[in-house]
Amino acid sequence: MSGLIADLTHHLPALQVVVPLVAAPLCLLAGRAWLAWIIAFAASASATVTATILAYLTFHNGAISYHMGGWAPPWGIEYVVDTANAFILMLVSAISTVVLAYSPASVAREIRPGSQHLFYCMFILCLTGLLGITVTGDAFNVFVFLEISSLSSYALIAMGGQRKALTAAFQYLIMGTIGATFFLIGVGLLYMMTGTLNMADMQARIPSLQDSRPVLAAFAFITVGLALKAALFPLHLWLPNAYAFAPSAVSAFMAATATKVSLYVLLRFTFTIFGAKFAFLNLPLHWVLLVPAVIAMFAGSFSAIFQRDIKRMLAYSSIAQIGYITLGISLASSAGIAAALIHIFNHGLMKAALFCAIGCIFYRIGTTRIEQMAGLGRQMPWTTTAIVVAGLSLLGVPLTAGFISKWYLVQAALQADLWWLVVLVVLSSMLALVYIWRLVEAMYFKEPPPGRGAVAEAPLSMLVPTLLLAGANIYFGIDTRVPVAMSESAATLLLRGQM
């Protein structure tokens, strides 16, 4: 028995990806929605347990290296788990599990009866891709998993009820493929110069090649490609429609995880592979990231104010929040990276809660237009409470998770002597107040539109996960030990021996 447990523990990094990967075709074969849901949920829950154990092990014993199929690196594919990616693994798998718990009622309403099991198949495949990107220590493997998650998310978005979902998915397919191909070019150029695909091996060989043109070009291609996948301004054009027209559960899952994983890969390539010296001293990555980040903070929030569709509004808000995360990365300091990682985590919690709550409303009233939200405060008290809590967290009100992010971000900016950044962060948060207020005003201070009958509270199966996510926003606003300790350990690790 103990031998079995030791074996399982040894293979955890592989199981993290293999379990959901195997679950995907099983969902397809299941053929029935409820059976597919059980398989998907079980796989996602097991991924969460795996990620939590891995996070615990890496936090206490240091990084774990796993040789896929027993082939030693640098020839074989190596999976490396350290506190940086264990943290992301935990976030992605936990959000996926909560969203899957939320999804049956929502999917039954929004997806055609014949293709509901396909929905779960694509969902769990998307999870596989995101986990694989995060866990792998091989540059080409990142591309493969990136495409697994992208292709399944195009299909998921296209499952949205309106026909606009199709054009949104197509637009994302074009832009996503260009982004992934840019990344592929970058990896190819790196392979050409270093002769290896293993990340640790690349890291060792790049310092002596710093001035070579292909390495510079590789860095540019990889940064632009990942910025496209992460929807960093001005490469965010695919995001608003994709999130607005996707099924509710998909919006919640993708908004909380997909762009975050791309940002993690950006962190990994910038700091672990190329090194902070190369990116920030030889090349002006500080400004290349800082300027779009600041513009995103304002342009995203400003566009959000004028949206009449709440899902679109939240999507624009995501663009602004990605700006905050990128801002943290651009500071290239331990405090900045920790702030970015904390915000990746906290933004995942708030956006998942908001999109789930909007999904509850859509379930009841069949629309996400703001004028139709009027008067819902009394009719759906729990759902609207969840929106208010997550909205406060988005603003960064004390005692919510969002406050912790802003606090660390402001501290990182002050540490870098960029006090004007602090002003900009606070100002852009004011813009968030405007669009969250519009929603609160509609829900609580307006009479229901004429012609809408009685609206009941959302079913418990949707409400409980939504409230759980909203509650997490408060919990992690008070008890910050886990995200802060993990992020700071990850930041130290990413910057080890640099700057």
Next chain:
Amino acid sequence: MLQAILDHYNYWIAIFLMMVGFYTVVARSNLIKKLVGLNIFQTSVFLLYISMGKVTGGTAPILDDRFPIYSNPIPHVLILTAIVVGVATTALGLALVVRIRESYSTIEEDELNLADGET
């Protein structure tokens, strides 16, 4: 200068195809033509990888004492994976185009935007 171009002709071909594909994706409004452009764009990267594995004077990678110099097979294997990804992307893209045509009766981007009420 000319010699520099001729020596690296494979890269020039890759860059040319890359730009042709990229331009087609950006400039064409027909969704099928966009996908064709995307395919050319991806194919250029395949060529970049494949030609990078060539070793001058090398033969096919056969493990035998008679062939001491052989080309690097790894980029070729990598690109097999990328080709599969490309096929899947094209298939999914075409499936989306079919569905778009069914619900909008057009695959021209400007007409789609018009139908969606965006300008």
